[in-house]
Structure formats: structure tokens, C-alpha cells
Amino acid sequence: MSVVTLGESLGLLVASRIGRLELVPSMDLGFGGAESNVAIGLARLGVPVTWMGRLGDDAMGRLIERQLRAEGVQPSVTRDTSAPTALMLKERPASGASAISYYRAGSAGSRIEPADLDLDRVRAARVLHLTGITAAVSESARRALDAAVETAHQAGAVVSFDVNHRSRLWSAEEAVPVYRALAARADLVFAGEDEAELLTGEHEPAAQAAAIAAMGPTQVVVKRGEHGAIGFAEGERVEVPAFAVQALDTVGAGDAFVAGYLAELIAGAPLPERLRTAAACGAIACTAPGDWEAAPDRGAIARFLDAGDPVQR
Numbered sequence: 001m002s003v004v005t006l007g008e009s010l011g012l013l014v015a016s017r018i019g020r021l022e023l024v025p026s027m028d029l030g031f032g033g034a035e036s037n038v039a040i041g042l043a044r045l046g047v048p049v050t051w052m053g054r055l056g057d058d059a060m061g062r063l064i065e066r067q068l069r070a071e072g073v074q075p076s077v078t079r080d081t082s083a084p085t086a087l088m089l090k091e092r093p094a095s096g097a098s099a100i101s102y103y104r105a106g107s108a109g110s111r112i113e114p115a116d117l118d119l120d121r122v123r124a125a126r127v128l129h130l131t132g133i134t135a136a137v138s139e140s141a142r143r144a145l146d147a148a149v150e151t152a153h154q155a156g157a158v159v160s161f162d163v164n165h166r167s168r169l170w171s172a173e174e175a176v177p178v179y180r181a182l183a184a185r186a187d188l189v190f191a192g193e194d195e196a197e198l199l200t201g202e203h204e205p206a207a208q209a210a211a212i213a214a215m216g217p218t219q220v221v222v223k224r225g226e227h228g229a230i231g232f233a234e235g236e237r238v239e240v241p242a243f244a245v246q247a248l249d250t251v252g253a254g255d256a257f258v259a260g261y262l263a264e265l266i267a268g269a270p271l272p273e274r275l276r277t278a279a280a281c282g283a284i285a286c287t288a289p290g291d292w293e294a295a296p297d298r299g300a301i302a303r304f305l306d307a308g309d310p311v312q313r
């Protein structure tokens, strides 16, 4: 009962101090990437998971592969000897604020192509999880997405798609038709409220979810940050409020949320439970810095949920 995800992971340099980046004396080293964040979240919840991607033949690439293995994710990596692993720099201009710069054009990860995929692993998976970021990075990456979706469909796997719009990678005009096509081929779609509005033109989360469901997926989840989430599946609509936490760093909340939802889906849990665990994972992920470092394991969720049941129907 495994999950396969594919995408680009990037080296991450975070300013060790608040202030202008050019005056910061040192940077902390790490990595991130929506799909590998989800993979780590799933591994922590005990789900066997493969992350597929292309990494440079460089220190950042080795760091990413090492860390994924250390977290229990099975990496399926193509080493690109002629392009580097992408980088992102996180600057902290003021307390509680951050600004990210990307150095990813022409990167190894963006050169992923269908031949890089281990399609046997896709065939064996229960869920294939994808994001719109992969569709944005290159034409060959879009072909890799197509090949993975096609294979998953033939094998009867659940295709999960998180829109994850990145306006720095492409315009809404370019992106929306691609997102709509991917949503139509997916069984499960996750979208933030803004992304759902982009896809549907609707303003209300319930109307957004219904409009996305009308495109084809049987499950739709609209993520609403500190307002919680709304889900549609099995003819049921469920709203879940966010848990009240002292949010320190909300980056990665959406990926932790997706991991929680997918773990419960694989465990056969009904929609309210899927959303409740997802919301707990999202909230816990906000309570410590890092894109994936704060993603919880089952024990952390159980302790957190002892505080009360947030599901409202």
C-alpha cells in the first residue's frame, strides 16, 4: 500500500539572522520541495513511499538523497552530470517574515523526463501524488507527469494532484488549462482557496470544491489555511476548522496536510477522519520552522488530538 510521488527537490539556504541578505553572515543548509515534503510526511506516518526525481551530481543532490533515505523515503534518482541541483534562498527581512529566491532555471530537477521514471514502482503503488509545480518546470517534466498518470490509471492507482500554483514559474493564463487537464485526469484534487478560484472562477470554498468535482475527480479538498479545509468525497461534504496553534512557520503546512490525508485514505478511513488527521498534520507543521522538519508521526498526532475534536459537519 505505497505512494509514489515525483517532482523537483531543491537545496535550501536559510538566513541565520533577520536582516538584509547581503549583510547576513551565514546561512543554514537544508532542502525542500513540495513532493519530497509530502513523501517525508507519509514516511513519518508509516506509509511506504518513493520519491522520483533528477538531482545534480553535486553536494546538494547527495544531501537531498541522504536526507530522504534517513527519513525512510525510498528515492528513485537519476543523477544529471550536466546540470546542478536547484537552490532556493530564504531571506528573513523582518521578524516572522520570509522571502524566497529561486535558482532553478535549467536545473537537474527541471530536466526530469519520462525515461527517468521507474514505472514498475508506479504500477505497484496505491497512490500516485503529483503537483502543478512539476507541470510548470519544463516540457519534459510535463511529459513525465503524463507518463506517470497514464501508468497509474492503467494499474488502477489513485491519482492525487495538488495544484500548488507557482506564479514565479508561469502565468495563470499558461497554467490554468494545464491544471484543469490534470484535475480532470486525477481522482483526488487538493487546491488552496486562491488556486481553486483560479481554476473555477468561484469565490466560495464549497462552490469551488463542487466546480472542481465537476471536472472529474471523485475527491476534492480545498485547503483554507487558518480557516481549515473543506472536502467532498463519497457524496459527502465535510468541513474541518483549523486547530488553534501558535503558528511559527506556515510553509509546508499544505504538504503535511496532504500527507495526513493520503495516509488516512490508504488506511481506509472515512472522509471526516482523513480531514481531521490532515488538519492536525497541517497545524503541527506550523508550530516549528522548516518546510518538512515539523511533520508529525502518529504519536505526535495522537498527543495533539487529545486536545479535542475539530470536525464539524
Ligand code: ATP
Pocket: 192, 222, 223, 224, 225, 226, 227, 228, 229, 241, 242, 243, 244, 245, 247, 250, 251, 252, 253, 254, 255, 257, 278, 279, 280, 281, 282, 283, 286
Ligand atoms: P503551503 O503551500 O504554504 O504549504 P497550502 O496553501 O497548500 O500551504 P494551507 O491552506 O496554508 O495550505 O494549509 C493546509 C492546512 O494546514 C490548512 O487547511 C489547515 O488545516 C492547516 N493550517 C495551515 N495554516 C494553519 C494555521 N495558521 N493554524 C492551524 N492550522 C493551519
